[in-house]
Structures are given as C-alpha cells and as structure tokens.
Amino acid sequence: MDNALYVGLSRQMVLRRQLDIVANNIANTDTTGFKVESLMQKTNPAEPAMTLQGPRPVKFVGEDGVLRDFGQGALRRTDAPLDLGIEGQGFFQVNSPDGPRFTRDGRFRMDDTGKVVTEGGLPVSDDGGGEITLDPAEGQVTVSADGTVTQGTTRVGKLGLVKFATMGTLEKTGDNLYRDTSNQQPTPAVDARIRQGMLEGSNVQPILEITQMIEVSRAYEQMAKIMDSNAELSKSAVQRMGRIQ
Numbered sequence: 042m043d044n045a046l047y048v049g050l051s052r053q054m055v056l057r058r059q060l061d062i063v064a065n066n067i068a069n070t071d072t073t074g075f076k077v078e079s080l081m082q083k084t085n086p087a088e089p090a091m092t093l094q095g096p097r098p099v100k101f102v103g104e105d106g107v108l109r110d111f112g113q114g115a116l117r118r119t120d121a122p123l124d125l126g127i128e129g130q131g132f133f134q135v136n137s138p139d140g141p142r143f144t145r146d147g148r149f150r151m152d153d154t155g156k157v158v159t160e161g162g163l164p165v166s167d168d169g170g171g172e173i174t175l176d177p178a179e180g181q182v183t184v185s186a187d188g189t190v191t192q193g194t195t196r197v198g199k200l201g202l203v204k205f206a207t208m209g210t211l212e213k214t215g216d217n218l219y220r221d222t223s224n225q226q227p228t229p230a231v232d233a234r235i236r237q238g239m240l241e242g243s244n245v246q247p248i249l250e251i252t253q254m255i256e257v258s259r260a261y262e263q264m265a266k267i268m269d270s271n272a273e274l275s276k277s278a279v280q281r282m283g284r285i286q
Contacts (some may be wrong), residue, residue: 049268052102055082056261062107063254066245074114074145074217075243077250081105111208114145114244116236122182123149123157126239131202131230134166135159135218141166142218143203143211143227145241151175157190161216168201168229184237200235203227 059080069075083105116126125147127133132143142163149165152158157165157173164172168188175182179192188200205211210223221227 046268048099048102049264052264053261053268055080055102055104056257056264058104060254060257060261063250063257066250067247067254070243070245070247070250072217072243073148073240075245076112076114076145077110077243077245079108079110081108109208109211110244112244114241116239116241118239120238122184122237123151124238124240125149125184125200126236126241127202127233128236129230129233131204131233132219132227134170134201134203134227136164136166136170136172137218139214140220141170142214142220144218146217147235147240151177159216163218166201167198170201171198173198173200184235186234186236188235202230202233202235204230204233 062078062080066077081104083103084100111130113128116128125133127145127147132145133147135142135144144159146159148160149157150160152162155174155176157175159165167173173190175190175192175197179195181192182197183191184200185191188202190197190200205221205227206225207223210221210225211219212222214220
C-alpha cells in the first residue's frame with residue numbers, strides 16, 4: 042500500500058469517528074441537559090510508507106479529542122416540584138460510590154427513605170456535600186433560585202451548585218454524569234440560578250447536525266473514490282511495467 046492510500050485510510054477513520062459523534066448528538070436531541078459534541082482533528086507527521094526519491098514528509102489525519110459545548114440549553118416547564126433546571130454556568134453535585142459526579146440533568150425524585158436522588162438513584166448533594174432528605178408528611182417542596190429547599194416553613198437544606206475553571210477536565214461517565222479528571226476543586230456557582238418545575242433541554246441543533254452528517258458521509262464516499270482511483274492507477278502502472286520488461 043502506497044502513501045496516498047495510507048493517508049486516505051487515516052482520513053476515513055477520522056470521518057467514521059466524526060460520523061459516530063454526530064449520530065450520537067442527533068440521538069440525544071431530546072436528552073435533558075445533554076451537551077453537543079464535536080471531533081477535533083490534527084495532522085500527524087510520519088515517515089512515508091514508501092518512496093522512490095528519498096524521504097519526503099507525509100502527514101496523516103488523526104483524532105485530537107472531543108470538544109464539548111457547555112452552552113445553555115432551553116428551559117422547558119414541567120411543573121414537577123423536583124424537576125430543576127439550571128440557568129447559567131453550574132452543575133448539580135451527585136454522590137456516587139466512585140466519588141462525586143456532576144450533572145445538568147435535574148430530573149430528581151424522592152426515594153423510599155425520603156432522599157432526593159437522580160433518576161438512577163444517586164443522592165443529590167447539598168452545599169456541604171451531604172444529602173437532602175424530605176419528609177412526605179411536611180407537604181409541598183419549594184426550591185428557591187439559590188437552591189434553598191423548604192417544606193412549608195421548614196428549611197430542609199440547600200442544593201449545591203458548583204462550577205469549574207476549566208471545563209475540559211470533565212469526562213462523561215454515563216447516565217448524563219461527569220467526573221472531574223483533574224485535581225482542581227469546583228467552586229460555588231454563585232451566579233447560576235435554579236428554576237423549579239423546569240428542565241434544561243439539550244443544546245443540540247438538529248438541523249445543523251443533520252447537515253453535518255450529510256457532509257461527513259459525502260466526504261467519506263469521496264475519499265473512498267479517490268482511494269479506488271489511486272489503486273487503479275497503481276495497478277495500471279504495475280501492469281505496464283510488466284509488459285515493458
């Protein structure tokens with residue numbers, strides 16, 4: 042296989058990965074708190090696979106990580122008392138068996154013991170890292186914009202909203218949760234506001250993603266045609282050299 046085919050194959054591998062990411066964005070258009078992703082690319086200089094005139098620089102296409110857009114998603118009203126949307130930069134903190142996790146998905150509920158938990162059953166943290174426990178007999182739950190949770194006239198606790206100086210340190214762990222991969226400590230998100238009875242939608246723009254999917258698919262097909270043409274040229278050259286000899 043010559044250099045052109047190697048370069049073409051590296052490009053196809055990146056396009057395949059990019060197509061997977063775009064498809065995942067489209068699939069999560071209606072996922073609460075989902076943040077749209079895009080693939081970053083780079084060129085990797087390498088030794089040529091073959092050369093007839095001495096070394097020449099060859100640059101292959103490579104993946105350079107996934108970029109995540111943490112921009113605000115639209116808030117939609119549900120009127121459920123434990124549906125909480127975040128307006129501004131910030132995350133809810135969740136206690137998991139593997140350490141703290143962070144999410145923008147505010148679809149919370151009360152478990153059998155009265156704890157406020159995620160849909161997956163993980164306890165939601167208060168501003169001190171503890172848990173928030175409700176008493177069903179105390180009546181309606183009210184959550185203020187700063188996260189203060191009350192039942193009737195009783196203050197139950199305060200939800201903790203945190204933010205990160207560098208968002209790139211957050212890594213997805215599944216179930217719409219993130220973990221901090223660095224040593225940086227989150228700080229209180231004092232500028233963020235909680236909207237009770239509302240949920241933040243995905244910030245995916247479906248039309249843009251579908252358009253990108255079409256463009257990536259066409260680029261993949263075009264690269265396949267170029268590689269086929271190059272293979273045919275190589276085959277013809279070998280056949281001609283054979284006849285000359």
